[in-house]
Amino acid sequence: MSRDQLISMARENLGFVKAGTTQLQTDLLRVPASNYFDPARWELEMDRIFGRLPLMLAFSCELREPGAYKSIVAADVPVLIIRGRDGEARAFLNSCAHRGAQVMPEGTGKARRFVCPYHAWTYDDRGSLVGILDEDEFGDVDRDCHGLTPLPITERAGLVWVALKPETPVDFDAFLAGYDEVLENFGFENWHVVSQRTVEGPNWKIAYDGYLDLYHLPILHKDTFGSDFPNKAIYTAWGPHQRVSGPNPMLLPLEDKAEADWPMEALVGGVWTIFPHVSIATFDAGGRGVLVSQLFPGKDPGSSVTVQNYLMADEPDEAGRAEAEEQVDLLEYVVRVEDYATGLRQQRALIAGGRKEVLFGRNEGGGQRFHQWLGRLLDADDETLNDALRAGDPLADA
Ligand code: FES
Numbered sequence: 001m002s003r004d005q006l007i008s009m010a011r012e013n014l015g016f017v018k019a020g021t022t023q024l025q026t027d028l029l030r031v032p033a034s035n036y037f038d039p040a041r042w043e044l045e046m047d048r049i050f051g052r053l054p055l056m057l058a059f060s061c062e063l064r065e066p067g068a069y070k071s072i073v074a075a076d077v078p079v080l081i082i083r084g085r086d087g088e089a090r091a092f093l094n095s096c097a098h099r100g101a102q103v104m105p106e107g108t109g110k111a112r113r114f115v116c117p118y119h120a121w122t123y124d125d126r127g128s129l130v131g132i133l134d135e136d137e138f139g140d141v142d143r144d145c146h147g148l149t150p151l152p153i154t155e156r157a158g159l160v161w162v163a164l165k166p167e168t169p170v171d172f173d174a175f176l177a178g179y180d181e182v183l184e185n186f187g188f189e190n191w192h193v194v195s196q197r198t199v200e201g202p203n204w205k206i207a208y209d210g211y212l213d214l215y216h217l218p219i220l221h222k223d224t225f226g227s228d229f230p231n232k233a234i235y236t237a238w239g240p241h242q243r244v245s246g247p248n249p250m251l252l253p254l255e256d257k258a259e260a261d262w263p264m265e266a267l268v269g270g271v272w273t274i275f276p277h278v279s280i281a282t283f284d285a286g287g288r289g290v291l292v293s294q295l296f297p298g299k300d301p302g303s304s305v306t307v308q309n310y311l312m313a314d315e316p317d318e319a320g321r322a323e324a325e326e327q328v329d330l331l332e333y334v335v336r337v338e339d340y341a342t343g344l345r346q347q348r349a350l351i352a353g354g355r356k357e358v359l360f361g362r363n364e365g366g367g368q369r370f371h372q373w374l375g376r377l378l379d380a381d382d383e384t385l386n387d388a389l390r391a392g393d394p395l396a397d398a
């Protein structure tokens, strides 16, 4: 079924290629400039967006074996994800039941027991407390009530989503809206992480707007991607998640072939975003690859941190790895020096005031949809959140 969706997207794309047109919305969207820097708005985003929605924090291929774990700090919340001996991935607040210390340092690895560095309280692969140092002297502690705090988690399409609050009201199916079934076409569970880097940037939305925006490519990235790079964008949405691709003339030869023979690589090109903070961009240096950018708000409205993960479908040999590293060097440069440096200056100019609104054009449906979804989910309280997620495409309402 999801391959059918890929085929129909390719056909829609071909329609634009042949007509020499692109996808346009009915109207411009005006977004208040203060949405990018107002501290009250930012607090609400931390609470209602990053605090409630599942965030894509790990790849199944980082947690292949029983005991494999990943410790990551997301929106200032330390999270520990562990592949249990039963094959299940579980997520926990990475905070010890004794006095709250972070149990595992950030990174990935494999362990049988998870030992707190402060006083050596010990947890197993299910987060259960299994060891208390000098227990006789410590006093009575009911181990059953003092495990690591579990967080809601789902693992689909080789990707692991975790909600940062144990009591999140969100229905994961309503949130994913079938997007995970389309992402399954990548087969990420068998891919390999070959590079991980972090890049600091401006307000998370200033940074994220750029991932949905092809309009800027031949302008801001003229020195890297080139001034001939196409700037037209076609967006397809599943709930708040969007795929972005340019009208792609390379699809034209497919028309002479049976749909069953259309190669997967041709069907999944472009950028796949996962609301509210991830972008998956496809590349082919040294083999089939993707740059998965995980964007997290920093400690204040004016900062963010992006983890750039480069994954490859096949484990690269030395030459393939070198080619991939070169690709990632370029992408890190593009994001740090072109996108985020521009975003930091944009942010300073917006904070300076005098401009009440920013604009998203008819040709920028991706940014329009993102900001409309954000507004809708910020407005929803815990009782109405799932209805808001199921309420359909905000651009279709316009
Ligand atoms: S805080 Fe973890 S053992 Fe004391």
Ligand SMILES: [Fe+2]
Binding pocket: 210, 216, 220, 221, 339
């Ligand atoms: Fe960019």
